[in-house]
Amino acid sequence: MKITEFLKNKKGASGIGTLIVFIAMVLVAAVAASVLINTSGFLQQKAATTGKESTEQVASGLQVLQIMGSHDNSNITKLAIYVSPNAGSSAIDLSQAVVSLTNGDVKTVCKYDSTKATFKDLEAGGSIFSDSNLNFTALSPTEFGIIVIQDADSSVADATPVINKGDIVAIALHTNATSMEPRTLISGSIQPEFGAPGIISFTTPSTYISTQSVVQLQ
Structure with a gap:
């Protein structure tokens, strides 16, 4: 038991x-x-x-549509780089973009300064290189201006130059720090805050004609 x-x-x-x-x-x-x-x-x-x-x-990214230049018979002194967002790109704030240019000897890096008169709206038309529109000579070697060419939704403003689908603007540069004499190879880029950069690559003309002050470079 x-x-x-x-x-x-x-x-x-x-x-x-x-x-x-x-x-x-x-x-x-x-x-x-x-x-x-x-x-x-x-x-x-x-x-x-x-x-x-x-x-x-x-x-996202920028595409360079064309580059126009204005010369003083011996050197390119003003540049207008037409840019637009890539197809399918998100909105891009150009105030955060960096533009770099080099002629092989000197490299210039430029930023946008919204506190200065570096913005101009030419949607109604006008001369790109006219100082009455945007004073190129007032631009320092380290800054660029913005000229609005097309902006249907008014997204590109002085303090917040944001480009989106369909917008076209011109990046204005006073190239007094970068020698652009005849037959000079120029390269560089426009690097946005995010996305692919716009590529700059051209060779200046073999000669500058006094009766044709504006030339297409790229």
Whole structure:
């Protein structure tokens, strides 16, 4: 009789131990599942954000439509670089853009300064290189001006020159710090805050004709 009771009590103790192990496994699995769910949610959000930023970086950017220059019979003194956003590009704030130019000897880096008179709206037409519109000679070697050519939604303003789909502006430069004599190879870029840069690459004419002060360079 005593042996039978002993065996019954032993089975009960074994069952309780198994139950404790089972509960512990369930708790561990619950904690692990919670960690995995939180981690997967974080990774999903991170992947979505990274994907959006990557798409924006790849799709966005500037394209250089053409480059016009004005000379003084011996040197290009004024540049107007026509730019527009790439197809599918997000809006681009030109106040955060950086323009770089080099002739092989000197490299000039320019930024936009909204505190100066470096902005002009020519949507109604006018002369690009007329100082009555935008005073090129007032531009320092380290800054560029903005001339609005086309802006249907009025997104390009003096303090916030933001270009989006369909907008065309001219980046104005006074090239007094970069020699652009005849047959000079000029290269550079217009690097926006994000996205692909607009590429600048041209060779100045072999000679400057006094009766033709404005020339197309690119």
